[in-house]
Amino acid sequence: MEKLNEKKRKWIINQFRAGRSATQIARIQKICRQMVYKLASKYKKEKAEAYKAKKSGKPKLKINPLFVKKVIDIRNKDDYGSEKIHFVMKQKGFSVSQHIIQRILDENKLTEPCEKRRGQRKYVRYQWPISNYMWHCDWSQYKSEWYCIFIDDRSRKIMASGKFSNANTKNALFVLYQAILQNEACPVIVLSDKGSQFYANKHDKKGKKGISEFEEELKVLSIDFWTSRRNHPQTNGKMEKWFDTMKKRFKKHPKETLQDFVKWYNEGRIHHALDYKTPEEVYRKKL
Numbered sequence: 001m002e003k004l005n006e007k008k009r010k011w012i013i014n015q016f017r018a019g020r021s022a023t024q025i026a027r028i029q030k031i032c033r034q035m036v037y038k039l040a041s042k043y044k045k046e047k048a049e050a051y052k053a054k055k056s057g058k059p060k061l062k063i064n065p066l067f068v069k070k071v072i073d074i075r076n077k078d079d080y081g082s083e084k085i086h087f088v089m090k091q092k093g094f095s096v097s098q099h100i101i102q103r104i105l106d107e108n109k110l111t112e113p114c115e116k117r118r119g120q121r122k123y124v125r126y127q128w129p130i131s132n133y134m135w136h137c138d139w140s141q142y143k144s145e146w147y148c149i150f151i152d153d154r155s156r157k158i159m160a161s162g163k164f165s166n167a168n169t170k171n172a173l174f175v176l177y178q179a180i181l182q183n184e185a186c187p188v189i190v191l192s193d194k195g196s197q198f199y200a201n202k203h204d205k206k207g208k209k210g211i212s213e214f215e216e217e218l219k220v221l222s223i224d225f226w227t228s229r230r231n232h233p234q235t236n237g238k239m240e241k242w243f244d245t246m247k248k249r250f251k252k253h254p255k256e257t258l259q260d261f262v263k264w265y266n267e268g269r270i271h272h273a274l275d276y277k278t279p280e281e282v283y284r285k286k287l
Contacts, residue, residue: 003053004031010051012036013043063100071104078269079249081105087276128153131286134226135159135179135187138239139167139197142247147258148172150179151238153191155283156271158242158262159183169213172197176217190218191226199227 004012008029015025022036042050074085082102089096105111128134134153139146146167150159160179164171180186192198200210218225242265249261256264270276 004029004035006051006053009039009053013039013050016040017043060103061100063096063104067094067096068104068108071101072108072110075105075110078264079252080270081111083272084270084276087270129286131155131157131283132183132185132187134189134191136239137172137176137190137192137198138243139172139195140239140243140246141167142243142250146171147243147246148175149239149242150175150190151242152187152279152283153238154286155279156238156242156274157266157279157283159185161258161262163258167195167197169197172214173217180221186221187223189224189226191228194227198225 012025012029012031012035016022016036017040022033025036026033039050070089071085074080074088078084080088082098082105085101085105086096086098089101102111131152131154135150136153137148137150139148141147144165146164147161148164148167148171149161151157152159160175160182162171162175162178176190194201196212198212198214200212200215202210215225245265246261249264250256265279267278267280270278274282
């Protein structure tokens with residue numbers, strides 16, 4: 001039996017009302033006669049509503065408006081997707097599925113189009129087992145300002161951050177010392193890209209690589225210096241992801257300061273990669 005759309009249902013009802021036999025109509029539409037009588041009876045009761053085809057699948061569940069408000073509030077406050085919101089609501093005792101939460105976000109236009117899938121990753125994520133073993137550092141520009149960040153590899157905690165008009169070695173070292181003093185800790189390794197603020201790209205006439213001011217300062221502090229290889233952003237991927245999160249957050253919350261953002265990121269934002277814990281929780285646990 002073929003599925004009847006609105007056009008076919010209307011034709012069947014009109015033909016039957018015009019005096020055509022149920023047998024003829026059923027043969028033409030490849031349906032049983034009972035369906036013809038059923039539609040005719042439905043028309044007597046519901047008139048034009050009988051033309052409308054019944055939607056397949058289960059009807060949408062009506063969602064409590066208070067629950068909808070809670071989901072929207074979390075989305076607006078923390079920029080979480082359906083997966084994290086589902087975890088938060090589950091912790092609060094709600095048993096609604098992630099699908100329902102995604103529906104709320106979609107219906108309220110709170111979702112963003114997904115980037116094109118890249119296929120299977122060819123690398124495996126790695127992290128050190130303890131806090132303060134490796135710190136990542138990098139620069140990124142947002143609008144007219146430059147941001148320098150040091151992030152702990154294990155916990156994703158932002159150890160220190162700074163906003164400057166110039167991205168240079170002096171400012172990078174300022175943020176490094178700020179991180180050491182604020183946290184009363186010093187890493188074994190610092191990892192960066194081969195940007196001129198960190199790495200000496202020039203060689204002398206004999207082909208020997210020079211040593212940058214940043215590298216010299218790390219030697220004084222007995223910190224090993226590692227760099228990511230060129231055209232391989234995954235090595236310093238935690239920084240790339242952090243800056244992406246920062247820029248998206250600033251666009252949605254333009255009144256937030258860098259300090260506000262760092263506090264929220266370290267103490268308020270749960271991470272999927274950290275088993276839904278905050279960086280501060282993991283940092284303290286892995287000291």
